[in-house]
Amino acid sequence: MDKRMLRQLRSTIVKDPIALILLLFIVVVIILSLGAPVFTSHDPVKVDYAQVFMPPSGEHLLGTDNFGRDVFTRLIYGGSASLTASFMAVGLIISLSLVIGVTAGYLGGWVDQILTRFMDVLLSFPTLVLAIAIAALMGPGLTGLMIAVAAVSWPSYARIFRSYVLMVKQDGYIQAARCSGTPAWKIMLTHILGAIIGPILVLITLDIGYVILSIASLSFLGLGIRPPQPEWGAMLNEGRAYLEEAPWLFLAPGTMIFVMVLATNYLGDTVKDALEPRTLHVPLLFKKRNRRSRKLTESSSSQRAANMESAAAAAIGYQQATAGKEPLLIVSNISVEVLSTRKRQKSQPILQSINLELYPGECLGLVGESGSGKSTLALTIMGLLRHPLQQSDGSLAILGESTSDWQWEDWRMIRGKRLTYITQDPMDTLNPTLTIGDQLLECLIYHQHNPALGRVEMKNKVIDMLSKTELAPEVYAMYPHQLSGGMRQRVVIAMAMINDPQIIIADEPTTALDVSTQAKIMALLKKLQQSSGAAMIFVSHDLRLVAQVADRIGVMHQGRLIEMNDVKSIFTQPQETYTKLLLASIPRLFIPQHSPVMAKGDPSCCK
Ligand SMILES: Nc1ncnc2c1ncn2[C@@H]1O[C@H](COP(=O)(O)OP(=O)(O)OP(=O)(O)O)[C@@H](O)[C@H]1O
Numbered sequence: 051m052d053k054r055m056l057r058q059l060r061s062t063i064v065k066d067p068i069a070l071i072l073l074l075f076i077v078v079v080i081i082l083s084l085g086a087p088v089f090t091s092h093d094p095v096k097v098d099y100a101q102v103f104m105p106p107s108g109e110h111l112l113g114t115d116n117f118g119r120d121v122f123t124r125l126i127y128g129g130s131a132s133l134t135a136s137f138m139a140v141g142l143i144i145s146l147s148l149v150i151g152v153t154a155g156y157l158g159g160w161v162d163q164i165l166t167r168f169m170d171v172l173l174s175f176p177t178l179v180l181a182i183a184i185a186a187l188m189g190p191g192l193t194g195l196m197i198a199v200a201a202v203s204w205p206s207y208a209r210i211f212r213s214y215v216l217m218v219k220q221d222g223y224i225q226a227a228r229c230s231g232t233p234a235w236k237i238m239l240t241h242i243l244g245a246i247i248g249p250i251l252v253l254i255t256l257d258i259g260y261v262i263l264s265i266a267s268l269s270f271l272g273l274g275i276r277p278p279q280p281e282w283g284a285m286l287n288e289g290r291a292y293l294e295e296a297p298w299l300f301l302a303p304g305t306m307i308f309v310m311v312l313a314t315n316y317l318g319d320t321v322k323d324a325l326e327p328r329t330l331h332v333p334l335l336f337k338k339r340n341r342r343s344r345k346l347t348e349s350s351s352s353q354r355a356a357n358m359e360s361a362a363a364a365a366i367g368y369q370q371a372t373a374g375k376e377p378l379l380i381v382s383n384i385s386v387e388v389l390s391t392r393k394r395q396k397s398q399p400i401l402q403s404i405n406l407e408l409y410p411g412e413c414l415g416l417v418g419e420s421g422s423g424k425s426t427l428a429l430t431i432m433g434l435l436r437h438p439l440q441q442s443d444g445s446l447a448i449l450g451e452s453t454s455d456w457q458w459e460d461w462r463m464i465r466g467k468r469l470t471y472i473t474q475d476p477m478d479t480l481n482p483t484l485t486i487g488d489q490l491l492e493c494l495i496y497h498q499h500n501p502a503l504g505r506v507e508m509k510n511k512v513i514d515m516l517s518k519t520e521l522a523p524e525v526y527a528m529y530p531h532q533l534s535g536g537m538r539q540r541v542v543i544a545m546a547m548i549n550d551p552q553i554i555i556a557d558e559p560t561t562a563l564d565v566s567t568q569a570k571i572m573a574l575l576k577k578l579q580q581s582s583g584a585a586m587i588f589v590s591h592d593l594r595l596v597a598q599v600a601d602r603i604g605v606m607h608q609g610r611l612i613e614m615n616d617v618k619s620i621f622t623q624p625q626e627t628y629t630k631l632l633l634a635s636i637p638r639l640f641i642p643q644h645s646p647v648m649a650k651g652d653p654s655c656c657k
Pocket of ligand 1: 388419422423426438439591
């Protein structure tokens with residue numbers, strides 16, 4: 051786990067009082083269990099018939115049992131046995147599943163076949179019955195218990211780790227390490243393990259509770275540690291016989307197991323949230339929304355949607371009639387900052403006082419070097435800023451509506467329908483498990499809410515959209531991996547355009563493509579944008595590319611929009627030094643005059 055993950059984890063736990071209390075509980079239980087002889091003067095196994103069934107008191111905090119032994123003392127001594135067995139079982143499970151899962155996933159072929167079939171066989175046994183059989187075979191003692199739990203649990207983890215490895219082993223940096231001759235064991239230990247450590251941690255923390263419970267269950271059934279040695283599950287079993295006369299015998303270990311499992315599960319969830327920021331920050335972004343505001347939002351959402359529908363409809367006519375004077379999008383003084391994860395560190399500005407307007411039918415090109423804030427501006431307009439990025443100033447108006455009080459639901463109603471986003475990498479957008487047809491249909495079903503539109507009409511609309519993006523109808527039944535990069539990008543454009551959006555944000559949509567496919571996609575985008583009358587923001591670092599589609603160009607530098615003008619003026623009369631430098635950096639084709647091969651009429655070139 052790197053420092054960033056640790057910081058994220060710490061700050062998530064610190065902000066959650068329940069997680070903090072439960073963590074404190076676990077720490078106290080561990081300290082009490084490890085230092086049991088220091089915290090109690092009683093003997094956990096010594097029988098004292100004079101003290102039998104004493105209720106809780108100052109002398110015996112949790113009372114005494116049927117042999118006169120102090121229950122608190124047995125509970126903390128038992129904690130050491132239960133927790134040691136649980137943590138060791140978790141360690142064994144993770145080690146086994148990591149070695150086998152990573153090896154199977156990375157090496158593939160017959161190694162994978164053998165290991166996967168072996169896991170399948172183990173997984174086909176009922177877990178508890180198999181664990182009981184192994185524990186019985188191993189004989190009494192915590193070691194047998196631990197091995198039994200680990201033996202039945204590792205295959206499901208190994209399968210999960212194997213699938214993580216299958217996902218990451220195709221990544222460019224791992225392929226590069228392979229090509230450069232790095233040994234397989236080194237790649238597995240460094241690159242692969244480094245890439246899957248987050249999910250591993252989440253799994254471990256989520257499942258410690260399950261392991262504690264399994265160990266306690268086996269002990270409860272009389273397997274594992276033998277009386278008179280204390281262990282939580284075994285204590286629960288002993289207390290069961292005296293439920294009426296001495297309920298504390300049952301309640302003490304029962305409550306301890308319950309709270310311990312609850313605490314580890316809750317902390318597991320907290321770790322998961324901390325290491326998966328996307329799932330954490332979607333609700334956080336809108337945490338102020340209460341039930342009352344939800345009601346208000348829902349009714350105002352539909353009103354807003356109706357307003358925007360009429361604005362959208364008007365926009366097309368308006369554009370045709372007046373060449374567009376009312377902007378579809380107004381960005382006023384928008385500033386965005388990145389929040390610091392450290393207390394005393396200040397937030398860093400990412401965008402500073404951005405102003406722009408986008409008119410119907412026009413294409414605005416946004417250019418700037420990497421890191422100048424183009425994508426952040428695009429995400430701000432889409433309402434998709436995520437922690438640690440935060441809008442610190444300014445406002446947006448989309449289709450005549452101010453977005454300042456929009457909630458998640460309001461954004462959701464226009465995203466994909468009135469306002470669409472085309473990403474750099476089509477594989478980010480496409481679901482590998484669904485056919486192209488299904489994914490396009492989903493866009494229609496999700497955004498149109500039109501009962502009059504039957505399945506056949508929708509399918510026809512999808513095929514029509516495929517043909518508009520110059521894709522054959524056969525693509526309907528194909529999966530993303532069966533298409534070339536250019537075809538995938540066409541599918542993403544079809545998805546963006548299928549609901550007739552008013553505003554399209556294309557964030558470097560051709561970066562990953564070769565030059566000739568790039569030119570075709572650019573021409574297609576421009577054609578679709580012009581024929582639909584939509585407005586487009588085309589984000590790129592390539593000034594020449596932007597000039598092919600844009601009417602106006604905005605130049606971004608260090609989070610500021612430093613210059614905006616029509617394409618011709620930007621190329622012929624740039625105002626800012628940075629724009630001049632950008633123009634000067636465009637490579638030009640230079641053909642040397644003296645080139646013997648190219649010299650016209652030179653007989654040597656024909657030989
Ligand atoms: N989630 C984030 N956390 C911290 N900083 C971020 C985050 N996202 C973006 N930034 C910072 O914001 C700045 C602008 O990034 P942005 O991705 O908008 O640039 P860009 O111009 O789109 O670059 P590129 O062309 O390479 O995509 C960068 O300095 C980046 O480090």
